[in-house]
Amino acid sequence: MFGYGAHYPTFLAFFLPMMLPALAALATRQSIFYAGMAGGVAVFTLVGMHVGRRFNRNVLDSLRLRFENLDLIERLREETKKAENASLAKSKFLAAASHDLRQPIHALGLFLELIGRGELSATQREMLENARASTGASAEMLNTLLDFSRIEAGVITPQVRPFHLLPLLNKIESELAPLAIEKGLVFRSRETHAAALSDPVLVELILRNLVSNAIRYTERGGVLLACRARGDAVWLEVWDTGIGIPPAQQQEIFRDFHQLGNPERDRTKGLGLGLAIVDGLTRTLKHKLSVKSIPSNGSVFRLALPVSRAAVIADEPKTLPGQAGKLHARVLVIDDDEAVRTGMLKLLVDWGCECTAVESIEDALAAARTNRPDVVISDYRLREQRTGAEAIAALRAECGDQLPALLITGDTAPERLREALASNVPLLHKPVSPDYLYRKMLVILPG
Incomplete structure (x- = not known):
């Protein structure tokens, strides 16, 4: 019966003709018993009308909420489509700009190699090395865009194999420690005999981004690259005494082009893609990455790799x-x-x-x-x-x-x-x- 309350006038049209005749019939009887029944029916009628009204309001509120939700869903779809279109336009712009920039830098690298193979004075050799350093810096930024695009494209296939971690840590230290020393920082890494089961190239890229970020955002103190074996995992840790990351930003830092303390977009602080690349690669490798940080005191990033129990095959020496x-x-x-x-x-x-x-x-x-x-x-x-x-x-x-x-x-x-x-x-x-x-x-x- 109360199902008619969805439309209150319909409910009344059904309910009142059913209750009022009964009420009138009972009220006309000259008996206390019938008078009591008439009072009960009157109370039931009033309660029924109240319940019908409330049911009607609940139905209307539910319908209103549903239509509002549908409107919100539609607006969300529109905003999502706008965001996807903006992301696609950004990707196309980056791809076009990257391609156009890579061509002359690629040619420049070939010509610099040819110049370097000739007879040069000490001054000319110094100028050549400066030119190579500038070209290398440009290439590094373009390669950052490439790494990001490869992750977006889903074309990275991990080549998982057992490998020793010490050569990797030594390589990172030899290449990045000079950057820390140039800023007056202390750079340390701890020796390890551990071996991991992962893709050494992708792990190196993850570590390189983490260590570069640590150096970039540390002005005093130092950076520590450590390795700790715990159970079936080997934890690679990058510690710094830098600016730290506020709790509200500790997930935001993994977004594309997100940077802390760089509103002027200073190119020396990178493109804001390093941690987005780290996040994408750890997901690709299915490894665990965690971050802990105290603002103004520093941060630690931890990457967990599976321990390798298999024999490690040494890499062949590179031929130049x-x-x-x-x-x-x-x-x-x-x-x-x-x-x-x-x-x-x-x-x-x-x-x-x-x-x-x-x-x-x-x-x-x-x-x-x-x-x-x-x-x-x-x-x-x-x-x-x-x-x-x-x-x-x-x-x-x-x-x-x-x-x-x-x-x-x-x-x-x-x-x-x-x-x-x-x-x-x-x-x-x-x-x-x-x-x-x-x-x-x-x-x-x-x-």
């Missing part, structure tokens, strides 16, 4: 250009940037290669018919919306499926990274250091 001599290979370079073609041509000739550099797939096929290459090095993004993957596929159709090849890309857009990796051709990211390019060529060249 000066150690292995000439390559003696016919190399076909495809790149639509003239400066990059020129730099690659001169560098490869200096390595003892016979090199042809072209800018299009058609020119590459014509060159391959004249002089079959031993290896192809192609930029990923070519003119007329064509790709290096297409160029390599066409050359392999012409020269054989086993033709060794390398792809070099300046793209950081997630979809471009996925496309490039899908080609199953080794992928290098601009700016590529000459030493790294040399080692990759040694790997793919026959014999």
Whole structure:
């Protein structure tokens, strides 16, 4: 009966015609018993009307709340779509800017390598090292954007294996301790015999970002890089005596482009992506990361790695250009940037290669018919919306499926990274250091 209370007039139209005749009939009887029953019915009628009214109000409030929630959901969807569009626009802008910046920096690195292989005075050598340092700093910032884009694209596949932690800690110390000393800080790391089961390259990237951040936000005191074995886990810890992190910010610091105490966006304090990269990599590796901090006293970041019980295979020593001599290979370079073609041509000739550099797939096929290459090095993004993957596929159709090849890309857009990796051709990211390019060529060249 009270279900009609959803619409109060309908409830009254049903309830009152049912109760009022009974009330009238009982009231007209000349008996105390019937008078008492009439009073009971009257009370029930009033209570029923009150309950109906309350039920009606509850239904109306519920409907009003539901429509308000629907409106909020719709507004949330609109705001989410706006945020997604803004994020997509940001990613596209970063990818385009990164690609356009990588091209000249990549070419500059090739030319600096060529200059360094010549006869230079002490002053010229010092200027060259300064130029290399500036180029390296630019490359480091671009590589930070690349790491972030690779995480967003989901193209990072961990290569998990057992490895000793001490060489990694020593490498971090040798490369980053000078930055701390330059600021007047004390940098210490503790020796360890522990071995972990993880991806050493990704763990190094995580540690590098954590230690760099610790140095960047510490003005006095020092930084400690420690390792502690506890049960089935090895904890890597980065301690600092820096500015600390307020409790309300201890989750916000892992957001993209979030920085503490840098409203002017001073480039010496980085891009605000370091901890976002750390967070993304620890999620990819499925490791545990924690942070504790006291404002004005410092912070400690802890990364838990599984302990390795298996034997550790030592890494092979790296071969540098000066150690292995000439390559003696016919190399076909495809790149639509003239400066990059020129730099690659001169560098490869200096390595003892016979090199042809072209800018299009058609020119590459014509060159391959004249002089079959031993290896192809192609930029990923070519003119007329064509790709290096297409160029390599066409050359392999012409020269054989086993033709060794390398792809070099300046793209950081997630979809471009996925496309490039899908080609199953080794992928290098601009700016590529000459030493790294040399080692990759040694790997793919026959014999």
